Amino acid sequence: MTRLVTEWLDTEMEGMKRYGRFVESVAGETPLALAAKAAARLARDQAQGAARTTEPRTFEPPDFKLPVATDIRASVVRITSGLGVIGGFAESLYSLLAWLGVEVSMPQQTDVNGIYSAASDGADLIFIADDDRFICMNMRNGTIAENNEGTAYGYAEALDLMAGGIAGEKVLLLGFGPVGQGALKALVGLGASVSVYDKNPERQSAAAAEACDVCRREDISKYRLIFDATNEGGWLGADELHPDVLISAPGLPISLSEDAKKKYEGRVFSDVLQTGALVMLCRALI
Numbered sequence: 001m002t003r004l005v006t007e008w009l010d011t012e013m014e015g016m017k018r019y020g021r022f023v024e025s026v027a028g029e030t031p032l033a034l035a036a037k038a039a040a041r042l043a044r045d046q047a048q049g050a051a052r053t054t055e056p057r058t059f060e061p062p063d064f065k066l067p068v069a070t071d072i073r074a075s076v077v078r079i080t081s082g083l084g085v086i087g088g089f090a091e092s093l094y095s096l097l098a099w100l101g102v103e104v105s106m107p108q109q110t111d112v113n114g115i116y117s118a119a120s121d122g123a124d125l126i127f128i129a130d131d132d133r134f135i136c137m138n139m140r141n142g143t144i145a146e147n148n149e150g151t152a153y154g155y156a157e158a159l160d161l162m163a164g165g166i167a168g169e170k171v172l173l174l175g176f177g178p179v180g181q182g183a184l185k186a187l188v189g190l191g192a193s194v195s196v197y198d199k200n201p202e203r204q205s206a207a208a209a210e211a212c213d214v215c216r217r218e219d220i221s222k223y224r225l226i227f228d229a230t231n232e233g234g235w236l237g238a239d240e241l242h243p244d245v246l247i248s249a250p251g252l253p254i255s256l257s258e259d260a261k262k263k264y265e266g267r268v269f270s271d272v273l274q275t276g277a278l279v280m281l282c283r284a285l286i
Contacts, residue, residue: 167191
């Protein structure tokens with residue numbers, strides 16, 4: 001999980017409304033509809049467990065509809081361990097959940113004491129994050145949803161919607177870290193043929209071991225569909241991209257240079273926190 005920077009985060013309700021409009025304009029679905037589909041696919045693939053990531057799934061995910069948001073009580077607990085609290089993180093998550101109509105609280109207490117307080121107050125869901133992991137715990141059914149997986153599946157769903165379906169299409173996966181590895185499963189589950197580019201030779205080899213084709217940087221422009229799971233900003237120029245490229249980019253900071261961002265505005269799906277968190281919310285409720 002990329003450690004977020006306070007300046008990236010939007011803590012205001014108006015920012016959540018802008019996010020909702022952005023998702024509908026780029027992906028053609030509401031954020032919650034997108035997240036529910038992604039969470040159902042994630043639950044399906046987790047149930048499959050032992051299947052190789054490069055084997056396409058031959059059945060559809062179960063239908064899943066989020067319960068009425070007002071029936072859910074959530075709590076966002078701040079964790080001070082490691083590098084400590086990211087300013088605005090909890091507030092941004094709080095605003096996102098409130099925007100959906102979820103009854104949400106943010107205990108004054110932190111860490112274990114905060115979790116205890118949230119549970120004692122009857123929270124159905126508790127969101128917590130430290131330097132290594134961001135999770136949502138369902139206190140009723142014991143399900144734990146994790147952000148790397150939620151982000152991977154949410155952004156794969158977004159790319160599928162943007163492209164009008166990626167089954168049978170070639171997709172380039174940039175970065176084969178935790179989110180990239182989850183994205184491979186999600187993209188294959190949607191029927192895509194996935195190639196991987198990673199600057200790290202060990203990760204590139206790991207991708208090859210998963211029976212993926214590997215890509216050289218000079219060949220990136222051949223791919224119209226890209227899932228960007230890197231966390232190095234500004235290294236990919238406009239002249240290195242397919243003219244009709246569509247990019248789903250959870251990686252922060254985004255790989256695109258400033259000229260590429262301008263040229264391909266409206267063809268890039270990216271946000272700081274919201275999509276992954278919404279998939280976590282839905283997955284925790286399945």
